Amino acid sequence: MCCDRTIPLLAGFRMPPTKLPPEHHLVRNVPWGKLRKDENDPEKVIGVLGEAFKMRPVEQTLSTTWLEYFAGTRQQQIHGAIRAMRASSLDIKTKSGFAIGNVGNIAAAAAARDHSIRVLHEPVEDNKAHVAVRRWPREDMLLFELLAAEAWSELVLNNSPDIPGGAQPAPNQSAWSPPDRE
Amino acid sequence: MTSLNTAVSNRAKSYDPGPFLGALPLPSTDASVERWRAATRTLVNPTPSAIVQEVPRSEMTIAERLYDALATFKLKTAMLAAAHLDRDERSRLFKQLDSLLDVESWDSTDTVTTEASFTTLLRMVLFLGGRRPALGVTAIGNFIATWTEGDDRLTIECKPQDHVRWVLLQNLDGRRETAAGETTTKRLPDVLRPYDPFARWFPHAAN
Numbered sequence: 417m418c419c420d421r422t423i424p425l426l427a428g429f430r431m432p433p434t435k436l437p438p439e440h441h442l443v444r445n446v447p448w449g450k451l452r453k454d455e456n457d458p459e460k461v462i463g464v465l466g467e468a469f470k471m472r473p474v475e476q477t478l479s480t481t482w483l484e485y486f487a488g489t490r491q492q493q494i495h496g497a498i499r500a501m502r503a504s505s506l507d508i509k510t511k512s513g514f515a516i517g518n519v520g521n522i523a524a525a526a527a528a529r530d531h532s533i534r535v536l537h538e539p540v541e542d543n544k545a546h547v548a549v550r551r552w553p554r555e556d557m558l559l560f561e562l563l564a565a566e567a568w569s570e571l572v573l574n575n576s577p578d579i580p581g582g583a584q585p586a587p588n589q590s591a592w593s594p595p596d597r598e
Numbered sequence: 599m600t601s602l603n604t605a606v607s608n609r610a611k612s613y614d615p616g617p618f619l620g621a622l623p624l625p626s627t628d629a630s631v632e633r634w635r636a637a638t639r640t641l642v643n644p645t646p647s648a649i650v651q652e653v654p655r656s657e658m659t660i661a662e663r664l665y666d667a668l669a670t671f672k673l674k675t676a677m678l679a680a681a682h683l684d685r686d687e688r689s690r691l692f693k694q695l696d697s698l699l700d701v702e703s704w705d706s707t708d709t710v711t712t713e714a715s716f717t718t719l720l721r722m723v724l725f726l727g728g729r730r731p732a733l734g735v736t737a738i739g740n741f742i743a744t745w746t747e748g749d750d751r752l753t754i755e756c757k758p759q760d761h762v763r764w765v766l767l768q769n770l771d772g773r774r775e776t777a778a779g780e781t782t783t784k785r786l787p788d789v790l791r792p793y794d795p796f797a798r799w800f801p802h803a804a805n
Contacts, residue, residue: 447703447704447705447708448698448700448703448704448705449698449703449704449705449708449734449735450705450734450735451734452732452734452744452746452751453694453732453733453734453744454732454746455729455730455731455732455744455745455746456690458693458694458697458698458732458733459697462746463746465734465742465744465753466753466765467734467735467736467737467742467755470736470737472707472737473737473738474707507705507706507707509702509703509704509705510702510703511702511703512703512705557753557755557763557765557778558765558776558778561751561753561765561767561776561778562767562776565749565751565767
């Protein structure tokens, strides 16, 4: 054969973004003002406000981080995701939190409110584990509150003694690969 | 016929108080005359450094804006709610505001909460009575009031002009019931009445 049949990728060519499997998880930074507090103790966090899942005016998609991108046990994956977010351009404050939700449950909750979302791995310069949730509604207070109460209610606080300090950018490669590439 | 004196005063000219200046004694020595003139010149033609200039909001740091907002909210509370909130309740509210608007915790991408939203929050809290809510903020400068009872939660966003957006999640015989809407603070008890939140959250607003 005279020619190599492999077509070299052109500069700038991008692989289509990976769609996250429904059993995987998303992590979203929740600032202090969007954490649900105890009525009698403003420093005691009891959950997440639906407002945490509302896109900020500057966001075009809902920005999150992919938990299974990181290697190790679930606890190690959570540490990896938090350290990667701390290393990104996000303004992570000491008292902020991180909400963790299952992709399938989030998509089902959105579908029940007639939103057909797409959860795509779209790495960005400062966070290779970045996930963009597309077709996310700008306004749906009931959906956001339901997510905060159920599908996206697992919360880890940034100042929790169980979470090691420090920041470390996400690795260039995901620890997870799709079944057909294994 | 009376004519109006429309002549513009000449600000460059020193002010001459004339022979009588209220009840103040007139200067008696040359030195005191000079001190008096200098003081009058400063009052009539102030130097730029003598004028207190308000810093444009866009040039203020986030810490300055949060400080100003906190001061405004506390002043507003003293003005509107002094007769309705006792000392402990005021102190509790101020603690919530201090915690929420702490510069070390504030998300720099958020708009600082507005006085218009705080006024709605305060009026709503006074109107509803009962349990005082926990507080949160939106990215666009509104306060959020929350009440939580186990898995049941009532969340109200306070918008300007007494407008509120509310979401209620509650369990009824093991089944999740949800409701949401937009109304005014005055109509809130009526709008929420089917969900019977009064026994738990606003016992004084039912009547």
